[in-house]
Amino acid sequence: MQDIALPLATIDYRVVGPEDSPHPPVVFIHGVLVDGHLWDRTADLLAARGYRCYQPTLPLGSHTKPADPMQELSPQTLARAINDFLDALGLRDVTLVGNDSGGGICQFLVNIDDSRIGRLVLTNCDTFDKFPPFPFNIMFSSMRGDRTIKASIAATKPTAIRQSVLGFGALTRTAEPELTRSWIDPALSDKRIRLDLARLLRNLNGAELDDMTHRMAADFDKPLVLIWGQADKAFKPEYARRLHEMMPNSTLIEVPGVSTFIPLDDPESVANGIAEVTVSAG
Numbered sequence: 384m385q386d387i388a389l390p391l392a393t394i395d396y397r398v399v400g401p402e403d404s405p406h407p408p409v410v411f412i413h414g415v416l417v418d419g420h421l422w423d424r425t426a427d428l429l430a431a432r433g434y435r436c437y438q439p440t441l442p443l444g445s446h447t448k449p450a451d452p453m454q455e456l457s458p459q460t461l462a463r464a465i466n467d468f469l470d471a472l473g474l475r476d477v478t479l480v481g482n483d484s485g486g487g488i489c490q491f492l493v494n495i496d497d498s499r500i501g502r503l504v505l506t507n508c509d510t511f512d513k514f515p516p517f518p519f520n521i522m523f524s525s526m527r528g529d530r531t532i533k534a535s536i537a538a539t540k541p542t543a544i545r546q547s548v549l550g551f552g553a554l555t556r557t558a559e560p561e562l563t564r565s566w567i568d569p570a571l572s573d574k575r576i577r578l579d580l581a582r583l584l585r586n587l588n589g590a591e592l593d594d595m596t597h598r599m600a601a602d603f604d605k606p607l608v609l610i611w612g613q614a615d616k617a618f619k620p621e622y623a624r625r626l627h628e629m630m631p632n633s634t635l636i637e638v639p640g641v642s643t644f645i646p647l648d649d650p651e652s653v654a655n656g657i658a659e660v661t662v663s664a665g
Contacts, residue, residue: 387471391464392450395419396439400430406661407476407501409436411646412465414483414508415515415523415583416536417566418445421482424650429657439468442579443484445566449575456579457586462492469499476501478657482646483507483554483618484587487514490595493603502606502660506653507618507643510626511596512589516617523584532577536567553617555644600629607633610656612641612649634660 386395397419409429411422419438426436441461442450450456465488469477479500481489486508493500509515515523526532539545542560546552551563569576607630611623620637627635638645638652646653 386448387468389464389467389471390451391454391456391460391467392442392446393448394439394441394464394468395446395448396437396468397423397426398435398437399426400435401433402435404433404435406434407478408474409434409478409480409657410465410469410474411436411438412479412481412485412489413438413441414443414485415580416444416570417483417644418443420562420565421644422480422646425480425646425653425657428650428654432654432658434657434661437468437472437474439465441465441485441488443583444570444576444580446576446579447569447573449573450579452575452578455586456582458488458491458588458591459495461488461583462495465489465492466496466499475499478502478504478661480504480653480657481506481508483643484509484515486510487592487595490592490599493605494595494598497603497605500605502608503603504608504610504653504657504660505623505626506610506645507612507615507623509592509618510622512593513618513622514587514589514592516619519617520589523587526581527585528581529574529577532570532580536570539567540571551644554642555647556642557648558644596626600626603630604632606660608636608656608660609633610636610638610645610653612643612645613637613639615642618643
């Protein structure tokens with residue numbers, strides 16, 4: 384892992400693939416209460432094909448370096464932090480890939496400044512006013528402070544619960560217990576991480592994302608690929624179909640039998656979709 388100091392926070396990131404890759408760089412954005420390792424399987428597949436891939440861990444609750452406590456934590460500031468990350472590393476013509484709430488943040492970014500973005504890939508994620516969708520809207524509404532966050536996350540500490548449909552098992556079939564434990568450990572052990580998460584959750588606003596999604600549909604003219612697991616009961620397939628119908632320069636890839644964490648459960652479909660849009664854009 385490497386790290387880079389940005390105005391919002393010092394960001395850890397994983398990078399794989401050749402430095403002299405002939406392909407545009409791929410930058411992966413994760414969601415709340417996971418980290419950049421969500422993308423390991425997909426990034427490793429692409430790296431083997433010669434792609435240079437970057438997996439930053441943003442201050443979304445599974446980070447280990449707290450954000451600047453004097454700065455707001457919101458989708459807007461996180462979008463700017465991603466842009467700062469791209470700028471600091473000199474990345475251009477980026478293939479930006481988002482999942483879960485990270486996909487919602489990507490929509491904020493392409494509306495704020497898409498100058499470094501060459502194409503956008505969204506896997507199962509927040510869209511329109513579903514930020515977050517049911518049942519996460521209920522869960523997150525109760526996680527607005529240190530104590531409530533600690534209690535909610537502590538409830539998933541037993542492996543059987545954490546891996547079940549009451550925990551990460553609702554989102555993925557294949558995440559190892561060690562990985563999901565690494566996602567909850569920072570917030571369990573560090574009050575500063577919990578306070579970061581609380582600040583962020585208080586700033587998730589469905590009306591704001593709905594505006595971003597509609598603005599993206601109207602103004603974003605670069606390639607968009609939607610790679611969507613069809614077994615997702617939260618980030619429903621109908622959201623991807625609706626967005627695809629609104630955006631003529633989009634491609635929809637429907638992946639049966641997979642839920643939210645498609646980068647874990649079917650990394651080949653995600654890697655193939657990224658490779659296809661890179662070739663077609665070139």
